[in-house]
Amino acid sequence: MTDSINQISNMFSPGIPPVGFNDNTANSVASDVxxxxxxxxxxxNVNQIQAQSQQSIERGLLxxxxxxxxxxxxxxxxxxxLxxxxxMRNKLLEAYNEIQRMQM
Incomplete structure (x- = not known):
């Protein structure tokens, strides 16, 4: 169960080191992405998961x-x-709108 949660969380954060990981190589990997x-x-990744889900539904029906x-x-x-x-999209739009409201 924990492995599947880690796979999902790693899917959305490739190249980002875990919190508290103080290795200099991890910082260079995170900055390259x-x-x-x-x-x-x-x-x-989300699209691929959706396609796999669709295939499993079809396999089950067949x-x-x-x-x-x-x-x-x-x-x-x-x-x-999904x-x-x-x-994630909602948070990005919220941040964008807040930046637009800032006065220079």
């Missing part, structure tokens, strides 16, 4: 060797990934 690339990779629990799990994983991406 641009924000745009990180967001595009996150979008691609009667292939997949349990209902596995289908449900893939659907919930895709739902969680909700996380929507929340």
């Amino acid at each position: 641009s924000f745009k690339d990180m967001m595009l990779q996150s979008l691609e 009667g292939e060797d997949i349990t209902q629990a596995e289908v449900f799990s893939s659907i919930k994983k895709a739902d969680l990934a 909700r996380m991406m929507v929340q």
Whole structure:
């Protein structure tokens, strides 16, 4: 269970070292990844999870060797990934709007 949570959290934060990790190599890795690339990779990951969920639904409907629990799990994983991406978008828009309201 913990491994699956770590996989999901790592999916949205590639190249970002864990909190409290004070290695100089981790800082150079984090600085090499641009924000745009990180967001595009996150979008691609969410899209890939959605496609995998769709495939598991199709496999379940066709009667292939997949349990209902596995289908449900893939659907919930895709739902969680999409909700996380929507929340990230909302926070970005909120920050952008706040920057626009700033007076120079």
